[in-house]
Amino acid sequence: xxxxxxxxxxxxxxxxxxxxxxxxxxxxxxxxxxxxxxxxxxxxxxxxxxxxxxxxxxxxxxxxxxxxxxxxxxxxxxxxxxxxxxxxxxxxxxxxxxxxxxxxxxxxxxxxxxxxxxxxxxxxxxxxxxxxxxxxxxxxxxxxxxxxxxxxxxxxxxxxxxxxxxxxxxxxxxxxxxxxxxxxxxxxxxxxxxxxxxxxxxxxxxxxxxxxxxxxxxxxxxxxxxxxxxxxxxxxxxxxxxxxxxxxxxxxxxxxxxxxxxxxxxxxxxxxxxxxxxxxxxxxxxxxxxxxxxxxxxxxxxxxxxxxxxxxxxxxxxxxxxxxxxxxxxxxxxxxxxxxxxxxxxxxxxxxxxxxxxxxxxxxxxxxxxxxxxxxxxxxxxxxxxxxxxxxxxxxxxxxxxxxxxxxxxxxxxxxxxxxxxxxxxxxxxxxxx
Numbered sequence: 001x002x003x004x005x006x007x008x009x010x011x012x013x014x015x016x017x018x019x020x021x022x023x024x025x026x027x028x029x030x031x032x033x034x035x036x037x038x039x040x041x042x043x044x045x046x047x048x049x050x051x052x053x054x055x056x057x058x059x060x061x062x063x064x065x066x067x068x069x070x071x072x073x074x075x076x077x078x079x080x081x082x083x084x085x086x087x088x089x090x091x092x093x094x095x096x097x098x099x100x101x102x103x104x105x106x107x108x109x110x111x112x113x114x115x116x117x118x119x120x121x122x123x124x125x126x127x128x129x130x131x132x133x134x135x136x137x138x139x140x141x142x143x144x145x146x147x148x149x150x151x152x153x154x155x156x157x158x159x160x161x162x163x164x165x166x167x168x169x170x171x172x173x174x175x176x177x178x179x180x181x182x183x184x185x186x187x188x189x190x191x192x193x194x195x196x197x198x199x200x201x202x203x204x205x206x207x208x209x210x211x212x213x214x215x216x217x218x219x220x221x222x223x224x225x226x227x228x229x230x231x232x233x234x235x236x237x238x239x240x241x242x243x244x245x246x247x248x249x250x251x252x253x254x255x256x257x258x259x260x261x262x263x264x265x266x267x268x269x270x271x272x273x274x275x276x277x278x279x280x281x282x283x284x285x286x287x288x289x290x291x292x293x294x295x296x297x298x299x300x301x302x303x304x305x306x307x308x309x310x311x312x313x314x315x316x317x318x319x320x321x322x323x324x325x326x327x328x329x330x331x332x333x334x335x336x337x338x339x340x341x342x343x344x345x346x347x348x349x350x351x352x353x354x355x356x357x358x359x360x361x362x363x364x365x366x367x368x369x370x371x372x373x374x375x376x377x378x379x380x381x382x383x384x385x386x387x388x389x390x391x392x393x394x395x396x397x398x399x400x401x402x403x404x405x406x407x408x409x410x411x412x413x414x415x416x417x418x419x420x421x422x423x424x425x426x427x428x429x430x431x432x433x434x
Contacts, residue, residue: 011373019046022402022409024381032376035413036383037402040197040230040347042261044307045402051262054303058296067293074299081305082258082269085239087248092275095267095298097291099229099255100134102266103191106251107138108287109270109278110189110223116277119221122188126160130167130200130389131193133227142191145199147388162190167389168200172208176216184220189251194241197230201349201386201396202342207245214247223250223274229266233257234308234403236345237318244344250274257403260304265297313403320403320410321345327414328399335421337367340396346403349385350417351396354427360393361427367395374423380416 014026022045024032037043044051058074065072079093096102107125114122125142127133133142141157143149149156162178163170179190190213196203217224226249231241235257238244242252251274255266270278278285291297308314321344328348332341339353339360352367353360361367368384375382375397386396401413 011369021045021047022405030379032379032381033409033413033416034402035375035380035417036398036400038261038381039256039383040235040398040400041256041259043233043235043257043313043403044260044262044304045404046261048260048262048307050307051260051300051303055262055296055300058299061295063296064291065295066290067288072293072295072298074295074302075293078298078301078305079269081302082254082267085305086252086269087240087243089248089271089273090252090269091272093267093269094285094288095265095293095301096289097264097266097294097297098134099227099253099266100136100139101289102229102253102255102268103134103139103142103225103227104136105287106191106225106227106253106268107142107189109251109268109274109285110225112278112281112285113223113274114188116281117221119185119188121186122222124157124159124186125189125191125225126162126182126187127191128167128170128193128200129161129164130196130203131191131227132197132199133191133193134229143199145389148199168203170203170205170209172206172212175209175212179213179216184222187220187222189223189225190217191225191227193227193231194245195231195236195344195347197347198383198385198387198398199389201340201351201389202344202347202398202400204342204344210242210245210247214249217250225249225251225253227253229253229255231344231347233304234314234317234345235347235400237314237321238345239314241344258301258304259297260300260307262304263297263300264291265294265301308403311404317346317403320405320407321348323407323410324348324399324401324414327410331414331418331421335418336426337421337424343399346400346405348399349396350399351386351394353395360390360395363388363393363395365395365427367424367427368397370424371395371397371420374420375417377423378416378419380413380420382417 259265383398
C-alpha cells in the first residue's frame with residue numbers, strides 16, 4: 001500500500017506546476033491570478049530569480065547549522081536589516097519557521113520579561129475576539145476565532161478577549177473601558193493585530209486606538225505584542241502596519257512576507273528595554289525551535305528585503321493599495337451581495353451580507369465557498385475570511401495580491417472578481433440571519 005497525503009479541503013484541488021510573477025499554472029493548463037498571495041505570504045510573487053539564486057547559493061554553502069552550535073552570517077544580517085526597518089526601539093530579533101511558533105516565542109519572551117522584573121504573577125494575556133494568532137496551543141489560546149479553536153478547547157488557556165460587544169466596530173472608548181476592567185497585576189501582555197487578517201476581514205482600528213493601548217500598557221507595566229504575521233513587510237504600504245500610527249509595540253511578531261513565500265520563516269523583534277531585562281537573567285535566551293535562526297531561510301529573508309528595496313515595493317504597495325481600495329469600493333456599490341469593503345495597502349477584504357438589512361446571510365448558504373469557487377472558474381485565487389465571525393454566520397474573502405502586481409494586472413484582478421461576484425449573484429432574501 002502506498003503512502004497518501006491527508007486532504008486539507010473538501011474541494012478537489014488542481015495540481016500546481018509552475019509560478020511566474022502574479023500567476024500560478026496548473027497541470028491542466030489553467031492559469032490563475034494569485035489574488036491573495038496564497039495565504040497572504042507570496043509578497044514577491046512567484047519565480048523571482050534573485051530570491052531563488054540566493055536560496056541556491058546558501059544551500060550550496062550551508063543549509064543547516066543549529067543555533068546553539070554556530071552563529072549564522074545570514075541570520076545576523078537579517079536581524080540587522082529588520083532592526084533598521086522596524087519602528088523605533090525594536091532592535092533585537094529571533095527567527096523561527098512560522099507565525100504560530102513566532103507568537104509562541106513572543107509569549108515566552110513576555111513571561112521572561114515579567115519574571116526578570118519580579119512579576120511572577122503576570123502570566124495571562126489578552127487578545128481580541130476577532131483574531132487569529134496561530135495553530136499551536138499558546139497561539140491558539142490567544143485566537144478568538146471560534147472555528148479555529150473548535151475541537152481543541154480543553155487544551156487551551158482561558159485568556160480574556162476584548163471587544164466581545166463590538167468586534168467589527170471597536171472604539172477607543174470601548175477599548176479604554178475594557179482595559180480598565182482587567183487586572184493588570186496578572187497580565188503579561190496585550191496581543192493585537194494592528195490590521196486584522198482573515199478572522200476580521202482586514203479590520204482597521206479607528207484613530208487613537210493604538211496610542212491608547214500604548215499608554216495603558218505603559219501605565220500598568222504590561223507589554224504590547226503586535227502580531228504582524230500577515231500585515232508586516234510592506235503589505236499595508238509601510239514596512240510594518242503599526243507605522244501608520246504614532247505608537248510602537250514592545251514586541252512585534254512577523255512572518256509570511258519576510259520570506260516572500262520562498263521558505264518557512266518568521267520571527268519576533270523586541271525593544272532594547274525588553275531584551276535588556278530578559279538577557280540580564282542569564283545573557284541569552286534558551287528557547288527556540290530546530291530551525292530558529294536557520295542559515296537557509298534567513299538568507300532568503302535577506303534577499304527578500306534587498307529585492308523589496310531595489311523595486312521600491314513598499315511605496316508600490318501603498319500606491320496599488322489606493323487603486324485597489326477604490327476598485328473594491330466600486331464593486332461593493334454595484335454588487336448587492338457585498339456588505340463591506342475595507343483594508344489598508346494591499347491587504348483588503350470584501351465582506352458578504354445583506355447590506356440593505358445590515359445582516360450576514362446564513363452559514364448554510366456557504367457564500368464564501370461559492371465565491372471562492374466562482375473566482376477559480378474565472379482564473380482568480382482568493383482567501384476565505386470572516387467565516388462564522390458574526391454569531392456563527394459571516395462570509396467574505398481577502399484580496400491581497402503580491403506586492404509586485406502591476407496596474408494592468410490589478411485591473412485584471414478586479415475584472416475577474418467582478419465576474420465571480422456576478423456568477424454568485426444574490427442569495428435568497430427570505431433567509432437573513434436575525
